[in-house]
Amino acid sequence: MLSAGLAKRCLVLILGLFFMGIGISLVTRSTLxxxxxxxxPYVLSLALPVTFGEFTFVITLLFFIAEVLIIGRTFPKIQYFQIIVALLLGTFVDVGMFLSAGVNPGIYPEQIAIVLLGSVVLALGIFLQITANVILNPGEGLVRAIAEKTHRRFGIVKVMFDSTLVASAAVISFAAFGTIEGLREGTVISAILVGYIILGFALWYTRYDLGKYLDD
Structure with missing residues (x-):
């Protein structure tokens, strides 16, 4: 039976995944x-008749498999629950796209505002997952595995990882459409801002000692 503290942390994890899905959807709805x-996954969803969320699940599952292969026999059994995290994230991305269907910014300042709002919500989702400290998101888990294997800093590997994903998406887009789709200044803004916003949440969390609410 789950302890009260663990139950709270699982709830915070699920809430974080929900906000992450909403944030991703809002940034995407900005059309920037x-x-x-x-x-x-977004570029693949533009090219093939599979939803954004379904491709998110598939790609996140591939991250998990890569993480297991890198870590090997010492991979913690509890982290196999990352498969459920991948499924929830994919589901929440589709839920977010459904809920944000009415978001159609008509002018550039509105588009930027949606990117900023989406980045805040995305950062909140990631922060809640970190705070829950239960099961890793496979994307972050893979970055950590690579960092530990190569003896590099997590932040440096994270930048390289995200850059590789964007470059891969650009190649897929050019191959499918002959042009770059789904990658614009909103991608760069989100990449830069999210980390700083998470830091802001962390400072606020520490200042008001909110961690006490996750204890048993």
Whole structure:
């Protein structure tokens, strides 16, 4: 039976995945590109009759498989629940796209505002997942595995990882459409802002000692 503290952390994790899906959807609805972590599934969803969320699940599952292969036999059994995290994230991306269907910014300042709002919501989702400290998101898990294997800093590997995803999405887009789709200045804005916003949430979380509410 789950302890009260663990139950709260699982709830925070699910809430974080929900906000992450909403944030990704809002950035995408800005029509100024999508977030780096969702760039490949979004471009694939434009090229093939599979939803954004379904491709998010598939790509996230591939991240998980790569993480397991890198870590090997010492991979923690509890982290196999990352498969459920991948499924929830994919589901919440589709839910977010449904809920944000009415978001159609008509002018550039509105598009920028939607990117900023989406980045805040996305950062909140990621922060809640980090705070929950239960199961890793496969994307972050893969970055951590690569960082530990190569003895490089997590932040440096994260930048390289996101850059590789964006570059891959650009190649897929050019191959499918002959042009770049789904990658614009919103992608760059989101990539830059999200980390700083997460830091802001972390400072606020520490200042008001909100971690006490996750204890048993």
């Amino acid at each position: 590109g999508t977030s780096p972590i969702s760039s490949v």
